Amino acid sequence: MDRMIPGSNVKFPDASAGLPVPAKQLLTEFAREAVLVVIGNALIAAGLTAVGIGKGLGENLVFSEAIGLSIMLLLHVGRYSLQRRNALTAPRLAIVMVVAIIAGAAIGRIVASALLGLDIGKTFATKEIAMTGWIALVATLLVTWYGWSRARIAGLSEQVARTAWLQETAEKTALRARLQALQAQIEPHFLFNTLATLDSLIVSDPPRARELLGSLNRFLRATLEASRTESETLSVQFAVLDSMLAVHAMRLGPRLAYSLDLPADCTKLAVPPMLLQPLVENALKHGIQAALAGGRIDVRATRGEQHVELTVTDTGPGFGATPGTQGTGIGLANVRDRLAALYGERASLTLIENAPHGIVARVLLPADDAHRLEGVESA
Structure with missing residues (x-):
């Protein structure tokens, strides 16, 4: 045989x-x-x-x-x-x-x-x-x-x-x-700060503490599941980001506003797990938390004929406020390494200025690869 x-x-x-x-x-x-x-x-x-x-x-x-x-x-x-x-x-x-x-x-x-x-x-x-x-x-x-x-x-x-x-x-x-290993990396400060916020809310505002605990639980569960798979749909990834940003919004209060824009024709597209999470964490660390007044984060997906474009936009200080940090962090390096390993030169991550201030992190993925999972599921 x-x-x-x-x-x-x-x-x-x-x-x-x-x-x-x-x-x-x-x-x-x-x-x-x-x-x-x-x-x-x-x-x-x-x-x-x-x-x-x-x-x-x-x-x-x-x-x-x-x-x-x-x-x-x-x-x-x-x-x-x-x-x-x-x-x-x-x-x-x-x-x-x-x-x-x-x-x-x-x-x-x-x-x-x-x-x-x-x-x-x-x-x-x-x-x-x-x-x-x-x-x-x-x-x-x-x-x-x-x-x-x-x-x-x-x-x-x-x-x-x-x-x-x-x-x-x-x-x-x-x-x-x-x-x-790259997927499993979670910002330790995020967990420590969230647990500290949860500890204070348990005494001062138990309903908000329960809400924060629920968001944190959903985020950690989704992150664990993502670390065990090689691809996931954008709808799943945006749900993870929603849970993560909800936790940060409860921590930062009015200093953080955010939106998630996922068109219906992008929900079933296949992407690497936890692809956008490091970009959102980078926007939070260098954009929102670096500004006393806070700011806004917008995550958006757009489907084209040749590429799927994913953008994470923040209204933080921008490149000039934190020299030597934007575009060279571990999270961004991990995203670039993953894109290179999975797609070669067919995918890219670029950072550009967001007028009047802030940064736009843009990921381009080959549309053919992103459509593959959609075709399997629809069949």
């Missing part, structure tokens, strides 16, 4: 199973070698006729084809029998070859004599047998060498394919682990 390697179209035979080679493969190999044997036998017949051996091209051709095909058939039967018993070795194959040459030459001469109406006894004269033996030996060795060479090439090709698959699997495993 063949074993299909996951993530590949290459089938590798299970050597431990010891099962016979499929009949279709045997017939294919036999037909391919039979064509070569027929051509080789014709050349041998032509050569014998050219040097004056035999009574003519027709008779030589019949004898050559009958003997050559008989030997090839016996050789295939013997090799197949050894393969079925998982006993194919070089010494045993050599014995099969000798037996096939002797028996095949005899059977071939009998068949040829019968076809030509010749006296079978005369075809087994010592001189005729010796000449037939030498010709059959050379032809069989050539055919056997050809078959061994093809088998050797096939084995080397299989080994190369297996090595390439193992390397590809290792690279994918390393990439998946790296992406999951």
